[in-house]
Amino acid sequence: MERRILIITGSHRKTGNTALLSGWVADGARDYGAEVDIVDAAHLKYKSNGCTSCYGCQDSTEYRCIINDEASDIIASIPDYDVLVFASPVYFFSLSAQIKLIMDRMYSLFKFKENKVENNFGRTNIAVVASAAGDMGSGLKMTESIIKQLAGFIGRKHKSLLVPNTPMDPIKTATDIDIKEKAMSFGAELSQW
Numbered sequence: 001m002e003r004r005i006l007i008i009t010g011s012h013r014k015t016g017n018t019a020l021l022s023g024w025v026a027d028g029a030r031d032y033g034a035e036v037d038i039v040d041a042a043h044l045k046y047k048s049n050g051c052t053s054c055y056g057c058q059d060s061t062e063y064r065c066i067i068n069d070e071a072s073d074i075i076a077s078i079p080d081y082d083v084l085v086f087a088s089p090v091y092f093f094s095l096s097a098q099i100k101l102i103m104d105r106m107y108s109l110f111k112f113k114e115n116k117v118e119n120n121f122g123r124t125n126i127a128v129v130a131s132a133a134g135d136m137g138s139g140l141k142m143t144e145s146i147i148k149q150l151a152g153f154i155g156r157k158h159k160s161l162l163v164p165n166t167p168m169d170p171i172k173t174a175t176d177i178d179i180k181e182k183a184m185s186f187g188a189e190l191s192q193w
């Protein structure tokens, strides 16, 4: 069956490394029949600059953030996908704030009850595509471990594409055949996951 993949990108640079990598991952997945949607978390319309910890989602019977903005619509749609990909630059050894903002509001996909936690993720596995100017130790491994922890928490699998030593200038990245091939094969892998 055709896989549905949602890529949430978290960089303000619309033509930066994250956008390039996400595009290649999407192309690789589409080549193998996947349906891919890409959402740019840095340019959504937000009514709040993050989870307000209102706990409105916990009082509701729905799995939906009660802040009524574009982020809520995207987050509520996550369980409709087979794979959720966070695509992020490494910012100070971790995911970017734009990704963290979406991730925190994913609290609404959980119901934290007295003795148990229920979630609405269904079949959705989690992947990360991250690039960094430095080596694996300058934040990529840390970023991967957060995604691994999240996937474990919801009882799903995780996969990562970690790209160290990425040129700061995306024009240089755009002509790097090796990175392009790795990203496209990662997309192909996600399409069969």
Ligand SMILES: Cc1cc2nc3c(=O)[nH]c(=O)nc-3n(C[C@H](O)[C@H](O)[C@H](O)COP(=O)(O)O)c2cc1C
Pocket: 011, 012, 013, 015, 016, 017, 018, 019, 088, 089, 090, 091, 092, 093, 094, 131, 132, 133, 134, 135, 138, 139, 166, 167, 168, 170
């Ligand atoms: C605010 C900021 C923080 C960064 N922190 C790190 C870091 O901790 N480790 C690292 O290797 N690169 C770091 N970088 C470099 C970016 O991760 C890297 O250039 C990335 O490929 C940029 O992706 P983009 O073009 O999509 O924005 C940082 C860049 C910025 C702007």
